[in-house]
Amino acid sequence: MLCVTGNERSVAELVRRIESAPEVGLHEVRLDLLEGIPSGVCGRLxxxxxxxxxCRPKREGGGWDGAEERRVRRLREAVEAGVGWIDVEGSTPGELLEELLGMPGPTRRIVSAHPAAGDGETALGVLARLGAHRAHVLKLALPIEDAADLAALRDAAAATRRKVVAIGTGPAGVLSRVAYRAFGSEWTYVAADERSRTAAGQWTLAEARRAGLDRQAPRVYGLLGGPAALRSPGPRVYNALLSRSGQSAAYVALPTSRPGPVLELLRAEVLAGLSVTMPHKEAVRDLLDEEAPSARRAGSVNTIVPVAGRLVGHSTDGAGALGALGGPAAVAGRRVVVLGAGGAARAVARALLDAGATVTLAARRSGRAAAVAEALGAGWVEWSEAAALPFDVLVNATPLGADGVSCPVADAATLAGRVVLDLVLDPPRTPLLRAAAQAGGRAISGLAHWAHQGAAQMRLLAGLALDPADLLRAAEAPAGGEG
Incomplete structure (x- = not known):
């Protein structure tokens, strides 16, 4: 069930929102955000x-900063008006809280908590504290900064054995909003529109409907990575394409430093599959049950597909690089320098070698470059020597350039007449690509690689046949421009 919320400042705006979507299951009324609360307002809605x-107090992230007695009086009026539900914080002074919970009438009660980031209390502890009160539903909105903590939130909701709404707030907690049924939640909160969001990570009603949240539990795919996962075009582009495919499905970012608990959510079928990006492409290998030939050859994983209860790793990074560079024929017999020695660099170097290119690796950690080169049968040089190498193609598989300032190549003149592919996605036009273009080289954005590897990836995850050119156009379009 969907509960539509908003940040209306006037009663008139609130009424318009409620009347614009009468078919949804619930509407949240934020009295604390209204500019003045007319007496008896709930009876007129x-x-x-x-x-x-x-009527959420400021101590729990709301807008009310008045006296507790007045706040509770507003909620008492709502009960007397016969509204469906009231939501009262467990931090409300004891006598006032028990008065609200004990009032007669059909109105059902939610007891909630909205801890601040860093409060330290566990999800299980908060729900146990809320569970001491008489309530129809316990609601916890817990700040999530690492998606791995969503596993503990889900476990806590299940252990409570009460009706709950368990929300991971913030961009890293979106999975709990989209897969809310898997978190044991009675409903999920969605904003009336883009301007009406009341919390970070909240989807809009239109987004929720496109993913089918109002009809059934969607298949949810995720992007497992570091903080950069939040800047990927994946959620924006794939959610639009998944809705057009007719599937009830969604794609969310899962930034984490601990991939293990997220993979447990995949095993528990909260997730239907995972894309994997830096820095986890090699670390996840030990957490899988099986690797497809593409992952074994690449020595890294960027796609995880559950098959009959087993997690199978694949790699589409190498195929993505070849596609972005124009195919195997475009690199056969060419001299390629790959900067980096992580999971993406391994996969790209493997594919280039298989296509007949001569590959030399260079990394800031020379020992790492030497080990990867030996495993692949490629050459390697010290990082400081890479610029002096003769080459036809340069591939940057390091994060250098993600800050919009740093460039892995000091002398832009070495890029003249060369092909340069930068795997950095954001910004799409990195300092390296700008230098290549200014020197007369051919600059290929990381979005081109992303589109080619993504088309192969979504075929594995969701069975979609996507054209990389369509993916690239969607990724390059301004937010909201993909339809």
């Missing part, structure tokens, strides 16, 4: 049986 009325 349409669809009272579908309303969740709350």
């Amino acid at each position: 349409p669809g009272r049986e579908k309303l969740i009325v709350t």
